[in-house]
Amino acid sequence: MNPLSSPKPTEVAPIRNRIASIDLLRGLVMLIMAIDHLRDLLHHGHPNPTDLHTTTPVLFFTRWITHFCAPAFVFLSGISAFLAGRRRSRDQLAGFLIKRGFWLIFVEIVVIDFATSVDPFYHLIVFQVIWAIGASMILLGLLVWAKTTPLTIGIIGLIICLGHNINDVLHNHSVDTDLVWRLFLSARGFTTADSLGSGHFLLIAYALLPWTGVMLAGYGLGTLYSGDAAKRKRTLTVLAVVLLLVFGVFRGFNIYGDPVPWSIQNNDILSIISFLNVTKYPCSLMYLCLTLGMALLVLAGTEKSGNRFTRILIVYGNVPFFYYICHWFLAQSITIILFFSMGHHLNEVNNEKFAFPFSPNNAGLPLAGVYAVWLILVVLLYFPCRWFGQYKKTHGQWWLSYL
Numbered sequence: 001m002n003p004l005s006s007p008k009p010t011e012v013a014p015i016r017n018r019i020a021s022i023d024l025l026r027g028l029v030m031l032i033m034a035i036d037h038l039r040d041l042l043h044h045g046h047p048n049p050t051d052l053h054t055t056t057p058v059l060f061f062t063r064w065i066t067h068f069c070a071p072a073f074v075f076l077s078g079i080s081a082f083l084a085g086r087r088r089s090r091d092q093l094a095g096f097l098i099k100r101g102f103w104l105i106f107v108e109i110v111v112i113d114f115a116t117s118v119d120p121f122y123h124l125i126v127f128q129v130i131w132a133i134g135a136s137m138i139l140l141g142l143l144v145w146a147k148t149t150p151l152t153i154g155i156i157g158l159i160i161c162l163g164h165n166i167n168d169v170l171h172n173h174s175v176d177t178d179l180v181w182r183l184f185l186s187a188r189g190f191t192t193a194d195s196l197g198s199g200h201f202l203l204i205a206y207a208l209l210p211w212t213g214v215m216l217a218g219y220g221l222g223t224l225y226s227g228d229a230a231k232r233k234r235t236l237t238v239l240a241v242v243l244l245l246v247f248g249v250f251r252g253f254n255i256y257g258d259p260v261p262w263s264i265q266n267n268d269i270l271s272i273i274s275f276l277n278v279t280k281y282p283c284s285l286m287y288l289c290l291t292l293g294m295a296l297l298v299l300a301g302t303e304k305s306g307n308r309f310t311r312i313l314i315v316y317g318n319v320p321f322f323y324y325i326c327h328w329f330l331a332q333s334i335t336i337i338l339f340f341s342m343g344h345h346l347n348e349v350n351n352e353k354f355a356f357p358f359s360p361n362n363a364g365l366p367l368a369g370v371y372a373v374w375l376i377l378v379v380l381l382y383f384p385c386r387w388f389g390q391y392k393k394t395h396g397q398w399w400l401s402y403l
Contacts, residue, residue, distance in 0.1 A: 021302040027317030029069040036066035041335045044364035070129050071291040078218020097141030104134025115328035132206035136215040154220015160213025168259040185209045207282040236300035243293030257285030318389035
């Protein structure tokens with residue numbers, strides 16, 4: 001069978017030869033991600049983990065380890081898009097990416113926003129990581145449709161990642177009053193909610209273009225997975241070391257790449273925290289060098305990894321979107337159950353807090369309790385993820401490629 005031949009329009013051939021290292025890394029970051037979401041929902045008092053005046057080392061690193069999730073997930077989406085193109089024509093791949101991108105944006109607004117707010121009237125619409133992936137897929141699809149080569153796409157992504165922090169130096173803060181600017185390339189991070197009228201608001205958590213750069217870079221790097229595994233491992237290792245060296249030098253001397261410079265603090269641990277406290281909103285160059293450097297090391301080191309733990313991770317990594325949706329609903333359900341079981345009442349629901357209304361400051365668990373709930377959540381999700389992964393391997397319905 002010609003590897004470039006495509007399935008019928010109404011059917012997608014099941015993927016039987018997945019790349020284990022990609023699924024392993026994807027599964028790892030999906031599990032870590034749930035820690036942060038449960039911390040947002042359940043941690044009593046909801047202290048800011050990155051505020052050096054109030055944080056603790058355990059709290060900071062609980063947040064910091066989850067910094068690796070979004071970049072790795074977006075980057076791997078780019079690699080997966082390239083791999084999907086090996087069994088589709090250029091036009092088919094472009095069409096698939098554009099349609100899937102719009103589908104992801106729809107899911108973000110309709111499904112994920114409801115899961116986080118439990119608000120059927122959608123008073124707050126939040127553009128988070130799924131929106132960033134979906135919109136980036138649309139832009140990637142347009143580049144593929146325009147017959148842009150993978151190498152060129154990768155270079156475009158690299159330029160975006162390297163260059164967008166110029167805004168930290170050059171931009172006029174008044175520009176951030178413009179919604180379009182903040183939607184695509186905010187230099188002010190997590191923006192305030194914009195009124196959409198009638199008590200509805202839009203919050204842009206993920207400015208688009210910096211994350212698009214990550215996906216385009218991943219797409220360009222996907223070409224490595226068409227060649228020799230040993231060469232790929234060496235290349236991934238070299239790239240990882242380069243990224244981490246750039247992070248060490250540029251961050252160490254506060255040269256460029258993050259709007260918030262680090263500084264010496266009152267003690268060594270706080271100084272380390274200041275050094276590692278890179279900017280996620282929007283994703284700074286230093287944030288990407290650190291997180292993607294570590295992600296590439298994992299990809300390089302797990303080319304031939306096979307043990308019980310890695311097989312468990314792959315179960316989650318086989319069905320990341322399915323896991324992502326399920327984990328939000330399960331996490332919110334656990335939050336509501338704990339809210340009432342701990343003696344709280346409806347009048348304590350924070351109606352002014354459009355996201356996480358069952359997570360007022362006077363409710364919740366200590367950080368150790370959050371970790372205990374996280375362990376329960378990932379165990380509970382293992383079985384439906386394993387079932388759905390097996391279903392995808394043995395069935396070829398067209399809609400499975402959208403989940």
